[in-house]
Amino acid sequence: MAKTQGKTTTLDRALRGTLLGLWAERLARAFWPLVTVALLLWAALAFGVQDVLPAAWATGFALGGLAALLACLVWGAWRFPVPASADAARRLDQTLPGRPLTAMADEVAVGSEDSGTQALWAAHLARVSRILEQARAVPGDLRLARFDRFGLRYIAATAAAVAVLFAAPARVTDLGELAQLSGRAEAIALGPSWEAWVQPPDYTGRPSLYLNEVDRPTLQLPEGSLVTVRFYGQPGIMSVVESVSDRTDPDPTTMAQDFTIEASGRISVRGPAGRDWEITALSDAAPNVTLAGAPVRERGGLMRQDFTATDDYAVTGGQIRVALDLAEVDRRFGLAIAPEPRADLEIVLPLPASGARDQIEDAFIEDFSQHPWANLPVVLTMTVEDARGQTGQSAEAHVILPGRRFFDPMAAAVIELRRDLLWSPENATRSLQLMRAVSHRAESAFRSTEALARFMDTRDLLHASLTDGGLEAAARDDLAQKLWDLAILLEEGELADARARLERAQERLDEAMRNGADPSEIQELMDEMREAMRDYMQQLAEQPRERGEPQQGGERMEVTQDQIQQLMDRIQELMEEGRMDEAAELMAQLNALLENLQVAEGQGGDGPPMPGGEAMEGLGEALREQQDLADDTFGQLQEEFRDGGQGQGQPQPGQPGESEEQQGQGQQEGDDPQQQDGGSASDLADRQRDLAEALRQQQLQPLPGEGMPEGDAALEALEQAQRAMEDAAEALEQGDSGAALGRQADAMEAMREGLRAMNDAATQDQREQAQGDAASETGNGDGRDPLGRARNQGGEVGTEQNMLAENDVYERARDLLEELRRRSAELDRPEQELDYLRRLLDRF
Known part of the structure; x- marks a missing residue:
């Protein structure tokens, strides 16, 4: 009896569960459109569609939504068949083997009185009963894909979820106010x-x-x-x-x-x-703008103008206007004639991309180096505008328009020729005469054959442009660009090439790091970058000190070549370890460092000054004075050609390459060809002799590396510079400005060679001093150890002979210092070891 009751309970439980599954299945199939429409309406109201639509449209939207809900409800009720217990029994019976529920309702049709038949039928019912004991409820089929082919139910559920997270569900109650708005509109109309x-x-x-x-x-x-x-x-x-x-x-x-x-x-x-x-x-006041001081020349000739702009609410735009201050221009040489009319420069003022704009403190940075007004007087004004269109203008500032400066005399002359061509096309004939004068005996005036060839090509192009009947604007712009490139080559020389090689090596290495190149390829590119870095540092160190522009305030951080090498070693280590992200970050730091790199003469620590430091400073000052003197000599040469005078060393009438019109030009009456802006020829000669005597006195001072090959080379270069100065003084006394200018160029080149040799000698002296300091720390410096015993130097004990070559000693010392610096840069080492390494570096 208990067994039969347990079987009945199991079967009833399975039937009830199957019936609930049928209810869920048929409800889902009948009313999924109602739920979908309800969720979509709820999400729209939560996002405030009733606030966006006009009152009438919002009322229509609400009524349409209610109508859609009612239609879905009616459609679902019509399509919903109420499940019965028989439906549940039929579904459960279909899921069981042998359909046991149907079998339990069957009766014996033949042989019901036979005992064997009855026994067989009883065994059959017992087997069916055992199957019913295992009956489980059949879940409903809630899959609606064949009814909702477009997935509208998922769209509605997603919209409702987003509304819960990002909208205001409480705004759904605003729908009740639509009726009030409708009644209000009706009252307004009545x-x-x-x-x-x-x-x-x-x-x-x-x-x-x-x-x-x-x-x-x-x-x-x-x-x-x-x-x-x-x-x-x-x-x-x-x-x-x-x-x-x-x-x-x-x-x-x-x-x-x-x-x-x-x-x-x-x-x-x-x-x-x-x-x-x-x-x-x-009231909305007009904006105000003021210029903070005079414009500043940044590195590379960039102009920086600080300004402050204020407004009640926000500054929305502005511009800076640059006009030529013709009244303040020194109207001499190529600037004597009237300039070609040019429109004022109007450049959009940069404003912060984000943040408040009611008070702006910023800087305007622009490169005017290639503009014809660069380094000439201009009038600078700044204008700002607010949202109402009101404008405010700063006071006019009469300033010199900053641009790139050229310190090489030939580069400065080329830039002046370029400025004259852009000033007015009428200067073309005069510029051609000057270029012919410069190209006479030009082998000694140019430091490279490439610069000389480009100068000759530009001169020929100018001559051809004039032959065609006047200098057109397109031809003039082409000539201006060629002269600019030539001036850059003359000014920077091999430094530009070394810098370009370094940039190409950096770009290739960066690309290899990003693309995951092989270690062998990375090693090859790293070696190429190291070689380019050495060449660039050498060329940068050889540039004369007067080429650099003083920094505007702030402290200057000195970085030695060893520190750069350490940074490159660390980059290589990170790449070998596969830490490309960290290597790329260090590479970006290295690029930023090289952008602002200046090599100081006599690199090193804060140790005692090396012998000959005053001589090197005096030589740099003499080089600057020689450049100023060469500029004055070149100005005198320009004045001679402007006045039609013919000096020695200049093209004479009847020489090949001169036109009949040029040969007929004579010296104007009342002009003194010897009197120039920089002084008379005799004054220039006196200045040149004084400078030669000062250079001779420099040679008598202690020079770096005396007795060494570098020191001898520096002394020989200074003697050549002194002889060239004396020859230039004689040429000036004879009125031959062209020859004097060539000898002055020779003198400056020799002085630069002397500076290079002195710098190499100073570096060698520092290395020897470092070795001496190291010896003094470990012994008495006389070949004996701290106990007074003779050192073992590779031979017998007690010998005083050093069996190692001198270069090997220095190489070994450099290797030790590099190893100490490399280890001190590894921050993952123990702090005690890092402290010990730092103390060693401080000592040596």
């Missing part, structure tokens, strides 16, 4: 009423005001606020009177009125439920 809004300008950031709900009698509103007034009902009953706008003869009874607040005054709505407001207009 009787006289009014509405008014105030919309402040967007740039003020103030919210809109609905005047029907503002009880204050006084309001403060920004100028430019838009007032909108609407009347409803019979025309002529309601009117508005205002004194805040600049409208002329408005009709106060117009049903729809818009006006802008321009001044303080009064707004009155007259009629049923009328109101009055006293309006105080908040």
Whole structure:
């Protein structure tokens, strides 16, 4: 009996579960459209669609949504068949083997009285009963893909989830207010009423005001606020009177009125439920801009102009205007004739991309180096604008337009020729004469054959352009670009090539790091970069000190070549370890370091000054004075050609390459060809002799590396420079400015060679001093150890002979120092070891 009751309970439980599954299945299939529409409507209301639509449209939206819900409800009720217990029994019976429920209802048709048949039937019922004991409820089929082929139910569920996370579900209750809005609109249509809004300008950031709900009698509103007034009902009953706008003869009874607040005054709505407001207009002041000091020349000739701009709300734009200050221009040489008319430069002012713009402190940075007005007097003004179109302008600043400066005499001469061509096409003939004068015996005037060839090509191009009947604008611009490139080559020389090689090596290595190149390829590119770095550092060190421009304030951080090598070693280690991200970050730091790199003469620590330091400083000063003297000599040569004079060493009438018109030019009466801006020829000769004597005195001072090959080379170069100076003085006394200019160039080149040799000698002296300091720390420096015993130097004990070559000793010392620096840069080492390494580096 208990066994039969347990079987019945199991079967009933399975039947009830199957019936619930049928209910869920049929409800889902019948009412999924209703749930989908309900979720979509709920999400739309939560996102505030009722606020975006007009009142009538919002009412229509609500009614349409209710109608859609009702239609889905009716459709679902019509399609919903109520499941019965028989349906549940039929589904459960179909899932069991042999359909046991049907078998339990069967009866014996033949042989019911036979005992064998009865026994067989009883065994069959027992087997069916055992199957029913294992019956389990059949879940409903909730898959709706064949009913919802477009997945609308998923779209609705996603919209509802997003509304819960990012919208305001409580706004669904706003739907009940639509009926109130509808009734209000009906009341407005039936009787006289009014509405008014105030919309402040967007740039003020103030919210809109609905005047029907503002009880204050006084309001403060920004100028430019838009007032909108609407009347409803019979025309002529309601009117508005205002004194805040600049409208002329408005009709106060117009049903729809818009006006802008321009001044303080009064707004009155007259009629049923009328109101009055006293309006105080908040004026919008014009923006203000001031220039913070004079423009500054940045590295590379960039102009930097600091400024401060302020406004009540925000500065929306601005520009900087550059005009030529012709009255302040030194009208000599190529600038003597009237300039070609050029429009003033107007450049958009950069503003912060984010943040407040009511007070801006920024800097305008631009490169005017290639403009014809570079390094000439200009008038600088800055203008800013606010959102209302009001403008503010700074005071005019009469300044020199910053541009790149050229210290090499030949480069400066080429830049002056370029400036004259851009100043006026009428300078073309004069520029051609000067270029012919410079190219006479030009082998000693140019430091490289490439520069000489490019100068000759540019001269020929200018001659061909004039032969064609005048210098056209396109040809002039082409010539200007060629002269600029030539000046850069003359100024930077091999340094530009070394820098280009270094940049190419960096780009290739960076590309290999990003693309995951093989270790062998990375090693090859790293070696190429190291070689390019050595060449670049050497060329940079050989540049004369007077080429660098002093930094504008702040402290200068000195970086030695060893530190750069350590950084490169660390980059290589990170790449070998596969830490490419860290290697790329260090590579970016190295690139930023090289952008601002300047090699100081006599690199090293803060140790005692090396012998000959004063001599090197004096030589640099003499080189600067020689450059100034060469500039004055070149100015004298220009004046001779401008006056038509012929000096020795210059093309004479009848020489090949001179036209008949040029050969017929003579010296103007009343001009003294010897009197120039830089002084007479005799004054220039005296200055040259004084400079030669000063250089001779420099040779008598202690020089770095005396007795060494580097020191001998430096002394020989200084002697050559002194002889060239004396020859230049003799040429100046004879009036041969061209020959003097060539000898002055020889003198400057020899002085540069001397500086290079002295720098190498100073470096060698520092290495020897470092070795001596190391010996003094470990012994008495006389070949004996601290106990007075003779050192073992590779031979017998006690010998005084050093069996190692001198270069090997220095190489070994450098290797030890590099190893110490490499280990000290590995921050993962123990702190005690790092402290010990730092103390060793401080000592040596």
